[in-house]
Amino acid sequence: MPVTNAELTIYRADWVIPVAAPVLADGALAVAGERIVAVGPAEDVISAHPQATVVELGRSIVMPGFVNCHSHLEYTSFRGILDDEEFGDWILSLVDVKAALTPDEYLVSARLGALEAISSGITTVADTSFNAVTLDAAGSAGLRGRLYLEVFGVDDARLDETMADVERRLAEAQAAAPPQFDVGLAPHAPYTVSSRLYQAISALARSRGIKVMSHVAESKEEITYVRSGSGKFAHDYREKMGWERMLVQPYGVSPIKYLQQWDVFDRDFLAVHCVQVTRDDIRILKAKGVAVAHCPKSNAKLGCGVAPLGDLLHEGVRVGLGTDSPASSNIMDMFDEMRTMLFLHRAVERDVSVLDAQKCVRIATLGGAEALGMDADVGSLEPGKFADFIAVDVAKSRFAPIDDPHSALVYGANQDDVRLTVVGGRALFRDHAYTGLDAEGIRRAAFGVREKLRARVRAGGVQVGAAESGWWHPAGPEEESV
Secondary structure (H helix, E strand, O other): OOOOHHHEEEEEEEEEOOOOOOOEEEEEEEEEOOEEEEEEEHHHHHHHOOOOEEEEOOOEEEEEOEEEEEEOHHHHHHOOOOOOOOHHHHHHHHHHHHOOOOHHHHHHHHHHHHHHHHHOOEEEEEEEEOOOHHHHHHHHHOOEEEEEEEEOEOOHHHHHHHHHHHHHHHHHHHHHOOOOEEEEEEEOOOOOEOHHHHHHHHHHHHHHOOOEEEEEOOOHHHHHHHHHOOOOHHHHHHHHHOOOOOOOOOOOOOHHHHHHOOOOOOOOEEEEEOOOOOHHHHHHHHHHOOEEEEOHHHHHHOOOOOOOHHHHHHOOOOEEEOOEOHHHHOOOOHHHHHHHHHHHHHHHHOOHHHOOHHHHHHHHHHHHHHHHOOOOOOOOOOOOOEOOEEEEEOOOHHHOOOOOHHHHHHHHOOHHHEEEEEEOOEEEEEOOEEOOOOHHHHHHHHHHHHHHHHHHHHOOOOOOOOOOOOOOOOOOHHHOOO
16 A cells, blocks of 8 residues: 555654765655655655655754664663673672572563663664563563573583473564564573584574574683683583583684584574684684674673674674673663774774774664674665664764764764664654653662662672572573573
8 A cells, every 4th residue: 555645754854874875964764654765865855755744853863773783681780780800700790690580570670671772772682581581671662673592501411301491482482572573592602502402402493494693702711611621611600500510521622613513603693792713713604604793892891802803894794783781781872882892993903994983883783784684674774674763962062063973973972862762663762751661660670679689799699509589490500591
């Protein structure tokens, strides 16, 4: 059925960044229902649709909503409680502290994360969760995205049992997923998932046509574990998880080469972090079509290092930007992630040409969509794509004068400058107010969860398997999320 002018809404702004096309000064975006109808100079779009409703955004930059390629919304209430621990100790502490919460409390925490994502201009999330709370928290809030259902297991004697549980959880998550979400699988990491379990998950995913992600090559501790079967993950971590009696196999290779030999890599695989990778590793990723989620702030804060982004981009690897968990990066501010990414890589490479503002914006939008295999629908402002876009207020004096809107976004903006967030043509956030969420109620509930976490930290944490909440999976401690 043809769309009439009366059904159209046109959003006009000083600047429109389509990402896949040149920047428009005094541009406009026409939306009908949940899709984009036209993008172009404001005068042309408005004259072509004279009866449409025009929303004047004035001194704003309209751009695609951010695609957050890696997040853990359920850990939003954890922000700031483990600020000064290096990665290995941080993981050990997180295992203890997170045992304090019930699934319902994780849902509260994830709702707080969804709230922040919306007000920060994030319209698509690739979120990792053991409990699948993302579907309720983010889906009901109106966000678009993918839930990666987290899987753990190193005991191959229980492989059949573990996979039966994976299939059960997958079926439940798919049944609960709202229309704008799909469900993938997330074998957690090489130090928490056996090679046989990786292979079984890969086979299941390929047979069902679903996506896979895994934390890969994030830290030196992981490198030591995979190469030599030693270090903190081989001893302290496995003891904490109740795995100390299981054999640790040294493989003598990098985590990328370790996973390559089990044939788990393909275009549907998202490798998160890839900090500790070599040129050979990067060539493997490219050859297999693997995408990478780059999380610069989290990697820097935890002392993991700086991923070789320049080499990844040079080899043609698909790269998206992720905030990771608020337990590590504190805030889900994609402007801050872009800025950190640019500064870190210029500093490490001692070369300003390695990255510029325009490339940063692309990685945070269309690059993320490409990494997730969602670029046919989101990531850029093009006719036929979903109307997932944001307006960033650049009226403040710190932005003036603006010659390059990419520069204004990357060097000057932050999450508080977002004035409009639209997903599928529906405004979720407008002029610093949520249109369909009880923001204050969500925050109050999250404060209660945070107090419980504080109490557990003061008490020194708990040991895995001794949680008072009773929500541990019946398969045992090796199935729990970290």
